[in-house]
Amino acid sequence: MSDRPLVLPFDPSGIALDRRRGLSQQLYQALRARVLDGRLSSGTRLPATRELASMLGLSRNSVVRAYDQLYAEGYIESRVGDGTYVSRLPKLSTQVSTGLSHGLPTGLSTFSVKDTEDLSSNRRSSEALQRLKTNHLPPPRSGQPRAFRVGIPAFDLFPFEVWAKLQAGFWRNPRPAQLGYGDPAGEPMLRELIAAYLRRSRGLSCMAEQIVITSGAQQAISLCAQLLLQPGDAVAVENPGYRAAGHAFALAGGRVLGVPVDEEGMDCGRLGQLEDCRLAYVTPAHQYPTGVTMSLARRLALLAWAERNDGWIIEDDYDGEYRYSGAPLAPLAALDQHGRVLYVGTFGKIAFPALRLGYLVLPPQLAQAFSQAKALAVRHSEVSSQCVMAEFMARGHFQRHIRRMRKAALSRRNVLKAGWPVDIPGLGAMPAVAAGLHVKVDVDNFAREQELVAKAEAVGVEVTPLSNFWLADSEVPVDKRAGLVLGFAAVPEGEIAEALMKLRKVWKK
Helix, strand or coil: CCCCCCCECCCCCCCCCCCCCCHHHHHHHHHHHHHHCCCCCCCEEECCHHHHHHHHCCCHHHHHHHHHHHHHHCCEEEECCCEEEECCCCCCCHHHHHHHHCCCCCHHHHCCHHHHHHHHHCCCCCHHHHHHHHCCCCCCCCCCCCCECCCCCCHHHCCHHHHHHHHHHHHHCCCHHHCCCCCCCCCHHHHHHHHHHHHHHCCCCCCHHHEEEECHHHHHHHHHHHHHCCCCCEEEEEECCCHHHHHHHHHCCCEEEEEEEECCEECHHHHHCCCCEEEEEECCCCCCCCCCCCCHHHHHHHHHHHHHCCCEEEEECCCCCCECCCCCCCCHHHHCCCCCEEEEEECCCCCCHHHCCEEEECCHHHHHHHHHHHHHHHCCCCHHHHHHHHHHHHCCHHHHHHHHHHHHHHHHHHHHHHHCCCCCCCECCCCCCCECCEEEEEECCHHHHHHHHHHHHHCCCCCEEHHHHCCCCCCCCHHHHCEEEEECCCCCHHHHHHHHHHHHHHHCC
16 A cells, blocks of 8 residues: 555636636635645645646746645645645634634634634633623724714814924924833823823822823823733722713722712722722712712722722723813822822823823822833833823913813803703703703703613704613612703804703704
8 A cells, every 4th residue: 555645636717816806826826725624635745836727727926826825824835846735724703714814813813802702611710801892992982073972072173283383393303212111100301290290280290100091091090900900800980970980890890889979079988888898990080970079078088988998999080171160189099198098090081082191190109010001011102192291281272272261161161051942841951050061960860861862863863861870780660860960061062052942942852
C-alpha cells in the first residue's frame, strides 16, 4: 500500500469572479472562504497556477498573486516536487468560519450588545461579561439637539473659531516632548490651571498633583469603581439618580443600593442603616435628576458617615457652574477635612460632550494609584485637547465662556418657565429652577407620564420620563416614580417657545 497522502480533487465550480474588479483579490477571498468553511478540506491538492488560470480564464499572474497571499497567511502550503496543498488547519466553529467567509476579520466582527444575552450559556465567560448582560446602559440620544434634551449645554454658543486657532497653533509647531508618551495623570499645565480655577471659583483647596485628567466624567466614575470596590461590596447611590454611575459600580462587582432623595438631597439617615457600605455616590450641587441641592446639614452628615465607616464619597459636580443667583456653591470636597471625597468634574457641560475631557480631584493618598490605573487603561489621554484647553483657560476664554453660558442657560430657563403649559390633567406646575441645566416636573402617575412622553415624541419634542432614573428594585411604588425631566439649554429660545407651543396643543387633546 502507498504511504502517499490521500489527494482530493479540486472542484472550481462556483467560483464566480466579477471582471470589473480586482481578480486576484476575488480569487484569494473565494479560495480562503472554501478553506475556512470546509469545501476545500485539509490535504486537497490545488491546481498549478497555469492550470487554474486556464480553468477560470484568468492571467497566470492573477492566480500567482492569490496563491502568494494564501501562502503568506498559512492557508496553503507547498510540498517540494509535489505541488500545492491546503494546509492542515483546526476546525473552526460555524459562527467564526461564516464570519470569515464573508470577509470579516473575525467572528466577533458582528458582535453587538444584544449578543450578551448568550453569555450565560458560555461557561468560560468572565463574571464581568455576565454583569454586563444585566447592566447594559442604552447610549444617550445623539444627532441634532432638540428641545428638551437632557445633558446638553448651549454648544451652539461655543467659540469654535477661537478653539480652531488654538488647535491649529498647537499642531503647527508641537514640542517633541508632547508627541511621545505623556504623564498618565494628564498634561501638567492643564492640571495646574484646573487646580487654580477650583481654588479661585469653587473654594476647593487642591494641588495639581491631586488631579487626574479623564475622558469625561464617566471614565472618572469607572476608575473609582475599579479601584475602590471589591466584588460584592455595597455602594450607595441616589435613587432616583444617574443610572450610568450605578451601572459602572455594578460592572465592577458592586452591590448597588438605592438611597432615597428628598428636598435636602440623599437621606443620610437611611444611608447609615446600610450594612457593610463604605462607598457613596452623590450629586450634591444639583441632584441628578430631581434638581435639589444637598443641604449643609446633610453634607456634614455624609462626611461624618464616611469618617465613621472609613468610607469614600464620590462627588459628581457635573453642572456646578450653573447657578442663577449668587456664586456657585462650594463643593462637598471643600468641606472634607479627612481626605474622604473624590471630586468628579467635567468640561462637557461648559464646552460640549464630544470633547470627552473631565478630571478627578483625589485625596492625596489616592493620587498615585489612580494615575497608575489610568496608565494601565489608556496609557494617557490625547494630548492636543488637553493642551488647547489649557491655552483656552490661560488666555481667559474659559471664564468668559462660563459667564456667557450661564447667561444663556438662564434666558432659556426663563422661556421654558414662562411658556410652560398649565391646566394639563395630571401635570404639575413648573418649579423654581435655581441651578443646573434641567428641571424635574411632577406627574400624577406612571400611566400619565408615559402618555405625556409619547405625545411629546410624536410631535418631535424630547421629554425624558423620571421613571427611567429609578433602580428596578426600588421600594417606591411605580406611580410615585412618575415625572418629567426637561433639559432647557440645548436649543435657542425660539426653538424652546416652538416646542412649548407643540406641547400645549398635543397635551390638551
